[in-house]
Amino acid sequence: MREVFQQELREVQDRLVEISTLVGDSIENATRAFNESDVALAETVIEDDRKIDALAAELDELAITILARQQPVARDLRIVVSALRISASLERMGDMAEHIAQLARYRFPEKVVPKGLRSTFREMGALDVEIARKLTELLATQDPAIAEHIRNEDDKVDALHLAVFDKVLGETWKGETVDTVDATLASRYHERFADHAVSIAKKVLYLATGDWVQPNS
Template sequence: MGEQLVEISRLVTEAMEKANTAFTTADTELAQDVIASDARIDFLQNHLDERAIEILALQGPVASDLRVIVGSLRMSASLERMGDLARHIAQLTRMRYPELVIPEHLRPTFAQFAEHDIAISRSLTELLDTRNLDLARDINRHNEQVNELHAGIFKAIASPDFNAAPSTAVDVALASRYFERFADHGISVSRKVTYLVTGEWTTNGNVG
């Protein structure tokens, strides 16, 4: 099942990379591609569930393996949600086409959001593959940056200088939330891997 998680995580990374390119260039075809590809992630998650049931039924695993299997089910659910969030960004892109979703003065902030989210997703794929816990620490650092960016966006919207339409404010807030939730689910997976490797539950990072 580890390999399947790595595969799902790789697809999630690809979805976020494409969603962000679509988002920043108002590329509606690429957005459509992300939306269509999300079904593949959902399919793989269901497949992993079925596989877990098979393993449990056929192999009668011992307690330590059970923890891995139950952990895998939780991780696959978080990864599936990350795929959904990339899809939401793509859907926002399509909804505002041919306009860009984000007003010009906030685009640098969103470029940073995307950079951190993609870094988290890439590190997560590698963490699931190698179990090198240095990657979990990198992921925590990126997540802290994402939380700061998210707080900054809400301050920017509340500021009297923010003079875009209310519906633009909503788009900005939702997009910010999607990027923040993506990182948060990444943390959730990263903590589960850490727990399975060390047996200790870390409390830094939010619960997803």
């Protein structure tokens, strides 16, 4: 029975890595669709979010079944409970990618934001993609150094998020109301995507150490 239980725990980890990989693909495609006004790619992201949602639901059912049947304790219990919470965060990251893609679809064939903010959003999108790929690596390895890297990249996303707000609230901003709303929403989606990754990184560190600590700032 113990061997079966360990196989189930490995399956939980494998499924988290699978979902995280799909989330990484989604944010990469979503940011490309957003920056290049690619409506076909945006539609792909929106469709793929259903797959992420389904896989997250299946993982949750597996974790609940393990809790009911195996009644794990100590670190094993932490693994299963953390998997449920990580699954929820991954699902939300998929939603953020979908929201970014939806903005691209709504504004097609125009670009979502004015020219003066496009380089900022390209940089923010590239950071989100990097964070997503590192998150998949973290889930596979539980390497604390990767958690630290994710936190550092999130700080850069936060700084760009603030720069967007400074821009749209500044006296030199010439955008229409719809430009202001789109830029604000898009920036928030990018920022929340990275925040969920940091939340997962904290949970992985908890699994690795047993202590609820944040990666160093």
